[in-house]
Amino acid sequence: xxxxxxVSRMYGQGDARVVALNQVSLVVNAGDFISxxxxxxxxxxxxxxVMGGVDRITGGEILxxxxxxxxxxxxxxxxxxxxxxxxxxxxxxLVPSLxxxxxxxxxxxxxxxxxxxxxxxxxxxxxxxxxxASHRPSELSGGEQQxxxxxxALVNDPALILADEPTGNLxxxxxxxxxxxxxxxxxxxxxxxxxxxxxxxxxxxxEIVELTDGRVVSRSTVPDRRLPSLRGIEKELAxxxxxxxxxxIMGVPPQGGxxx
Numbered sequence: 001x002x003x004x005x006x007v008s009r010m011y012g013q014g015d016a017r018v019v020a021l022n023q024v025s026l027v028v029n030a031g032d033f034i035s036x037x038x039x040x041x042x043x044x045x046x047x048x049x050v051m052g053g054v055d056r057i058t059g060g061e062i063l064x065x066x067x068x069x070x071x072x073x074x075x076x077x078x079x080x081x082x083x084x085x086x087x088x089x090x091x092x093x094l095v096p097s098l099x100x101x102x103x104x105x106x107x108x109x110x111x112x113x114x115x116x117x118x119x120x121x122x123x124x125x126x127x128x129x130x131x132x133a134s135h136r137p138s139e140l141s142g143g144e145q146q147x148x149x150x151x152x153a154l155v156n157d158p159a160l161i162l163a164d165e166p167t168g169n170l171x172x173x174x175x176x177x178x179x180x181x182x183x184x185x186x187x188x189x190x191x192x193x194x195x196x197x198x199x200x201x202x203x204x205x206x207e208i209v210e211l212t213d214g215r216v217v218s219r220s221t222v223p224d225r226r227l228p229s230l231r232g233i234e235k236e237l238a239x240x241x242x243x244x245x246x247x248x249i250m251g252v253p254p255q256g257g258x259x260x
Contacts, residue, residue, distance in 0.1 A: 001065060001191055002028040002051060002160060008059035009046055009214075020046040022214040023060070028160065028193060033186040033225075035202035036195045038211035044195040045164055047211065051193060052085055052162050053077040082111060086153035090165040092145045094137040094152075100124065101133040104151045111156065123151040127181065143174025150181060161185065163194040167201060179204045180227055200228040 009021040020043045028034060028051075036044045049055035050062065053069060062070040064084070072080060094103045105120035124130045127147040137145055146166060153161060163182065167175035179201050186192050186206075194205065202208050203222055210218040 001030050001032075002069075003063045004051070004060065005063070006060040007050060007057050007062060009043075009050055009055065010058045019214050021050065021057075024211075024214070024216055026209065026216065028191055030159070030191055031186070031189050032207065033183070033192045033205040034194070035205035035208045036193065036211060037197070037199060037202050037208060038217075040197075042211040043214040044211055046214075048162050048164050048193065048195050052087060053081055082107065082156065084159050086156070086158035086161045088146070088149055088153050088161060088163040088166045090168040092137070092142075092149045092169075094145055094148060096137050099134050099136060100129065100140070100148050103137065103148055104155055107152060107156050120151075120155050123154045124148070126154070127151045141174070142170050143177060146170060146174070146178055147181070150178070154185070158190070160191045160193070163192065165195055165197065167196070167198065175201065176227055183225070183227070203228060 004024055004026045007021055007024045007026075008019070011018045011020060022043075024043075024047060026034075026047075036047060038044050046055060050057050050070075053072070057070050060070075061068065064080070069077075069080070095106065098106070101117070101120060101124060104124050105117040108117060108120060121130065121133070124133060127150055129144060129147055129151070132140060132144060132148075137148070140148065146169075150166075161182075166182070167178050170178065175198075182192055182194065183204055192205070194202075196202050204225055204227060206222055206225060208218075208220050208222060209216055
């Protein structure tokens with residue numbers, strides 16, 4: 001699906017030059033779940049950004065379905081991302097003035113497919129939040145906001161999900177719930193590439209890739225992928241960010257309403 005061939009990304013010039021990625025080669029196949037780990041400044045987020053065409057490489061090649069992804073124009077990249085990729089961020093990036101269902105349907109609006117938003121309702125129900133459809137993001141817990149962001153990411157049926165520290169702002173119970181959802185999506189055949197600081201949560205993937213100083217220093221398969229216990233991830237999540245409120249228990253979704 002996605003292949004990086006000796007990819008480099010440099011910023012600045014001369015003595016101010018920073019090498020964020022240095023000759024990185026990586027293949028993401030359909031159905032893969034890869035965790036990208038490494039210390040701060042190792043190039044994890046930069047790697048995710050060049051995979052999604054948000055950042056341009058300065059060396060090497062990127063292919064998506066055998067097409068030179070790195071050579072696409074900005075307009076072509078925008079269309080490609082809209083149809084094939086989805087991002088899930090640590091900060092959620094929901095539009096505060098829109099309701100939950102409007103946030104989920106937003107990618108459909110950009111595709112001029114937003115009139116009948118049945119799929120948006122389906123994705124919101126998939127993450128257990130149909131009963132929160134008319135709420136604003138500020139009325140949701142951190143875990144609920146992240147689940148809305150995942151529903152929004154899924155609404156255009158992407159082949160590849162790119163997740164940048166998706167549990168970094170969540171308490172341990174919410175983080176575990178989000179990882180359970182990612183594992184379900186991967187089991188259905190979607191490829192997932194996730195950047196995480198949390199080595200316990202990285203074990204939910206099928207493969208772990210470690211970066212140091214912009215280079216891949218190790219790759220390992222996960223023979224027995226599973227969700228860690230709450231106790232196992234509590235300390236790492238607490239060290240990463242203050243916990244937000246726990247998710248509410250999923251309620252029974254109301255019926256009706258498939259149009260904006």
